[in-house]
Amino acid sequence: MGVLKLVLGLVVICWLGIAAFVYFTQGSLLYQPLPTNVLIETELMNTVPGLEVLLVTTPDGQSLSGWFLPRKRGRSLAPVLVYYGGNAEDVMDFMRQAKNYPDVSIAAVNYRGYGRSTGVPSEAALKEDALAVFDQASAMTGGKGLVMGRSLGSGLAAHVAAEREVIGAVLLTPYDSILAVAKDHYPYLPVSLLLKERWNALPDAAKAQAPAMVITANQDGVISDARSDALYDAWAGSKLRVRVPLAGHNDIVNFPDCTKAIQKFLQDNVR
Template identity: 40%
Template structure:
């Protein structure tokens, strides 16, 4: 057997796998869910509190979402969704306290938002959404809480690390996409290949706002150990709620989760 030939063949295959992973990684991380203009209009008309929000980014992309507006001084909950989540479903959600305004904007490439998602752009957009809310939407909230789910926990943590917020709610957070990718592809040089590492724990280490964190013990997408690592890195006051009978896709259906969220929001508003 020609061992040099075999070794060379293995090296070629390994290199090819690395190249393929590098170029398809966006498809492994982001799963945009579009909607059409007609559907967006029906959503806006479905509740009297809803108004459409359009935000122009410095690089010429138009973001789209909704504000469920209460009164001008009502506290605001700003929501960031998961990597396969089109956030218009929130217009049907009645679990949030009714005296809070709710702002939810789709990522680039999701819903009616233009553009293509990337870590750098999504984090810039998250700060832009916060600033737009404060400067352009005519709200002067008594309290601001950021909620993120899965990939959205990285954006929520980033905003909390760079803007004033009164609290943060994270559902299925992670230490970093890099850490998850390393455990998923231990045979690949992930650090060299990954363009979107999402180092959420680095932001968490500088956040003083109180945290309510949920992890699903049966999560097969975000390992509970990664959620725990993000929680451990959080610098401010924090509370961890472990849901033993749920996974990544069922955690948001848990009544106990929403009971804890309502209590957390109530305490923030009272304080």
């Protein structure tokens, strides 16, 4: 009995330790800002013709920094594709892929605390910022825009699609809620009690009327198919589902099947 009590005591201590770790470090687990890589920034400016710095001032006075690449469509600018990145991503990475999507203007702005953007990230702040970025970028191109969100950013793209009139939404490795994702990863913890931010995308999906494409990675070890399927099922507008064989959560954008699917979606929805 003494040994059993000792073992049970150690199990409880370990369980409490893990729970405490998740509770007190959840901010750094969810938001992983990267400082600006000056070498990549210089390369980007030198290799992407027409690229401009885009600055967005938030309602609470923060300054968000990113990029805008205008593309001509007839005598005016092409509709803008506004990109919302992953939780550990500098949007410069996406701007380096701009050549793959020549039929749209492109805007991508780093979250608060990421790159050269000021402030501290939170769910409420990032959702407000996402709307501000879309409003400014779409105004620059005549009021028409699409959204693309990857991983964490898929929830922001869904939020914008629910609150604004968008032409279409591309959702890369999306989730129904961060709470549900956390339950998948920590089934032995009371994550409903531990998480401060839920990032529930389902209400926005149920409100969004724009056409959407959900793209998932068959080898995704972060967000399961069940999480993406739930978002897909909830989406109110027309929708299609694309699965990329052999792709993982972090490298899906490097697969030609992913790029081709996005290109076709843009061609079908940008008039």
